[in-house]
Amino acid sequence: MDLSFVILIEMLYAVATLVLISAGLAVVFGMMKVINLAHGEFMMLGGYATITATSLGVNVFVAMLVIAPLIVGLIGLVVERLVIRHLYGRLVDTMLATWGLSLFFIGAATMIFGNTTTGISTPIPGFAVGAYQINGYNFFIILVAIALVLALLAVLKGSRAGLIARGAMQRSDMAAALGYSPDRIYMATFFCGSALSGLAGAVLAPLVGLVPTSGGAYIAKSFITVIAGGPALIAGLISSATSFGIVSQIFTFAVSPVMGEVALLVAAVILLRLMPQGITSRFFKGKL
Amino acid sequence: MSLNRRNFLGAAAALTASPLLPRAAFAADSIKLGAIHDTSGIFDAYGKPMDQAVRLAVQEINAAGGILGREVEVFAYDTQSDMALYSQYGQQLTRQDRVDVVHGGILSASREAIRQTMRKTKTPYFYNVLYEGGVCDRNIFINGVTPAQQVEALVPYAMGKAAGKKVYILAADYNYGQITARWIQKFVADNGGEVVGTDFFPLDVSDFGSTLAKIQGAAPDLVIAPLVGGAHLSFFRQWAAAGMKGKIPLASTTLGVGNEQKVLTAEEGDGIMVAYNYSQELDTPANTAFKAAWAKAYGSSDNIHETAVSTYQGVKTWAKAVDMAGSLDRDALIAAMESGISIDGPSGKITVDAKTHHAVLDVHLMEFKGQKMQVIETLPQRQPIDTQAVCDLGTNPNDNTQYEIQI
Numbered sequence: 001m002d003l004s005f006v007i008l009i010e011m012l013y014a015v016a017t018l019v020l021i022s023a024g025l026a027v028v029f030g031m032m033k034v035i036n037l038a039h040g041e042f043m044m045l046g047g048y049a050t051i052t053a054t055s056l057g058v059n060v061f062v063a064m065l066v067i068a069p070l071i072v073g074l075i076g077l078v079v080e081r082l083v084i085r086h087l088y089g090r091l092v093d094t095m096l097a098t099w100g101l102s103l104f105f106i107g108a109a110t111m112i113f114g115n116t117t118t119g120i121s122t123p124i125p126g127f128a129v130g131a132y133q134i135n136g137y138n139f140f141i142i143l144v145a146i147a148l149v150l151a152l153l154a155v156l157k158g159s160r161a162g163l164i165a166r167g168a169m170q171r172s173d174m175a176a177a178l179g180y181s182p183d184r185i186y187m188a189t190f191f192c193g194s195a196l197s198g199l200a201g202a203v204l205a206p207l208v209g210l211v212p213t214s215g216g217a218y219i220a221k222s223f224i225t226v227i228a229g230g231p232a233l234i235a236g237l238i239s240s241a242t243s244f245g246i247v248s249q250i251f252t253f254a255v256s257p258v259m260g261e262v263a264l265l266v267a268a269v270i271l272l273r274l275m276p277q278g279i280t281s282r283f284f285k286g287k288l
Numbered sequence: 289m290s291l292n293r294r295n296f297l298g299a300a301a302a303l304t305a306s307p308l309l310p311r312a313a314f315a316a317d318s319i320k321l322g323a324i325h326d327t328s329g330i331f332d333a334y335g336k337p338m339d340q341a342v343r344l345a346v347q348e349i350n351a352a353g354g355i356l357g358r359e360v361e362v363f364a365y366d367t368q369s370d371m372a373l374y375s376q377y378g379q380q381l382t383r384q385d386r387v388d389v390v391h392g393g394i395l396s397a398s399r400e401a402i403r404q405t406m407r408k409t410k411t412p413y414f415y416n417v418l419y420e421g422g423v424c425d426r427n428i429f430i431n432g433v434t435p436a437q438q439v440e441a442l443v444p445y446a447m448g449k450a451a452g453k454k455v456y457i458l459a460a461d462y463n464y465g466q467i468t469a470r471w472i473q474k475f476v477a478d479n480g481g482e483v484v485g486t487d488f489f490p491l492d493v494s495d496f497g498s499t500l501a502k503i504q505g506a507a508p509d510l511v512i513a514p515l516v517g518g519a520h521l522s523f524f525r526q527w528a529a530a531g532m533k534g535k536i537p538l539a540s541t542t543l544g545v546g547n548e549q550k551v552l553t554a555e556e557g558d559g560i561m562v563a564y565n566y567s568q569e570l571d572t573p574a575n576t577a578f579k580a581a582w583a584k585a586y587g588s589s590d591n592i593h594e595t596a597v598s599t600y601q602g603v604k605t606w607a608k609a610v611d612m613a614g615s616l617d618r619d620a621l622i623a624a625m626e627s628g629i630s631i632d633g634p635s636g637k638i639t640v641d642a643k644t645h646h647a648v649l650d651v652h653l654m655e656f657k658g659q660k661m662q663v664i665e666t667l668p669q670r671q672p673i674d675t676q677a678v679c680d681l682g683t684n685p686n687d688n689t690q691y692e693i694q695i
Binding site for chain 1: 461488493497498522531
């Protein structure tokens with residue numbers, strides 16, 4: 001009984017982690033069609049922003065939920081103005097440019113923070129479920145992921161800004177004809193996407209030992225999640241994160257953590273073979 | 289203060305020229321010592337202090353009059369954490385610089401990249417790192433601990449601290465982790481225990497949530513974790529975050545080699561049991577003097593770690609052997625090294641094992657406390673029993689293999 005509860009929590013946590021690490025990419029890649037290979041590095045920078053802010057005496061939750069997203073968002077803004085805005089619509093070129101950016105960020109972080117492992121301890125204590133101890137921080141991550149999805153939904157579906165952004169992504173010429181500046185809209189959207197990446201890196205920072213190359217561990221998983229999700233932004237994110245999270249956790253518990261990772265990749269291959277356009281090309285059609 | 293070769297030679301030349309020093313100037317030609325370490329890139333946390341250790345040891349040797357009245361000159365190369373550069377610089381050291389000895393290499397892959405070059409060119413090679421054991425080659429000398437030396441000491445101590453006999457192993461998924469896990473299984477069985485689970489993790493795994501649940505499902509009395517690198521450090525963090533600390537004792541064969549005790553907070557690290565050849569907290573005159581000399585040369589002694597000390601001791605052992613041999617000839621040097629030579633270094637007494645060219649050394653049992661590795665107990669002069677089981681250079685001097693030790 002206790003064990004099944006623990007497994008349930010671990011599954012929710014795995015899904016929440018996938019949602020978190022993929023949300024920023026879903027906006028930048030799913031909406032804007034920019035292949036951002038520096039996505040992992042944005043997360044890494046979010047982690048360092050949190051650790052630096054915390055060591056300067058800022059409350060750890062403020063650092064994670066406010067400061068890190070803002071800082072990484074601003075970095076994203078600069079990157080968009082200097083590099084990305086010249087490359088909209090050129091898929092392969094964005095890939096090359098952002099790969100260069102990722103190398104640059106790794107180098108810069110190494111110069112500033114050194115090539116050593118840093119970290120902060122988790123701010124929430126663990127607690128017992130029957131005979132088991134659970135990491136209380138897992139619940140925090142699940143909550144953040146839920147809040148993030150609700151916020152995305154509210155902004156994209158419920159607000160005028162979201163409507164304009166979605167419209168501009170589909171037909172920027174029409175948006176321009178109606179008096180909106182696509183340039184501004186792209187800039188703002190990229191800022192949001194980067195901030196979401198920064199938030200993910202910040203929230204995960206207390207669980208990992210952070211090194212400048214940490215971003216590499218997330219990049220593959222986040223791309224797989226976003227691509228397998230398909231055209232619908234939020235429905236795709238949730239459906240693919242849920243399927244992969246559950247599959248990988250089942251294999252992790254039944255066999256070993258390595259098999260869990262393998263199962264995730266195999267599931268992705270099978271899924272994309274059956275549904276090359278992603279889950280939401282067949283299910284939840286027309287949803288956001 | 290950072291010390292590069294030019295600065296160092298300048299300083300050494302100034303010392304040589306100083307009339308106050310009570311010794312004659314060095315003979316004209318210097319002894320060439322090659323050093324090959326990753327002083328940049330992802331392994332620089334290991335490599336930088338090792339490079340500093342070589343320079344410090346050589347500085348001390350020269351200040352004391354050099355070896356055989358000759359000055360020692362360092363030829364150092366930075367391999368940038370790139371295995372391909374090892375072969376290149378290995379060739380350069382042996383064929384172009386024609387050095388008399390090479391110290392260096394960090395990962396086992398880097399050692400194997402240059403070992404054959406050293407052997408072919410008859411350049412004595414010192415590998416001063418703890419590693420998985422089993423290398424049998426007359427041309428190489430190794431003074432780091434091997435898994436058996438470490439695990440043999442750690443397992444009985446950790447099991448003594450545990451409430452029962454059930455052990456769970458979490459290991460890094462490559463040859464070091466696999467081999468070490470096998471040794472742990474052997475010594476747990478030898479001490480009357482039972483291994484209830486063994487899990488291997490690729491080096492980039494950083495999420496251990498499900499593992500924590502699995503471990504608790506198996507309900508062991510002790511967890512032993514030969515995990516490696518930054519991603520695996522997350523395990524110790526998540527272990528503490530889940531409140532497991534204090535419920536099940538934890539031991540590791542790797543945590544602390546890169547000074548990880550300073551990365552984990554005291555709450556996360558306190559109580560973790562380890563066993564190594566060196567700790568900064570060792571309270572011996574040799575270690576105190578060593579730390580003072582290091583701080584004087586480099587500003588702070590905080591970055592000293594086990595492999596840096598091994599490197600320092602490797603250079604000192606080599607110097608003593610050359611003095612004893614009275615020449616730089618390779619065979620004379622090997623004969624001197626095989627004569628049961630030993631030095632008293634910062635980590636204790638290090639004796640060269642003639643049969644395997646490995647080291648007989650002190651293993652210190654330690655516990656993390658307040659971001660330091662407190663020495664609990666010293667087990668003096670442990671034999672490299674794993675390599676001894678497969679390697680005998682006395683009867684088979686032409687051996688040139690790395691044995692995979694069957695347990």
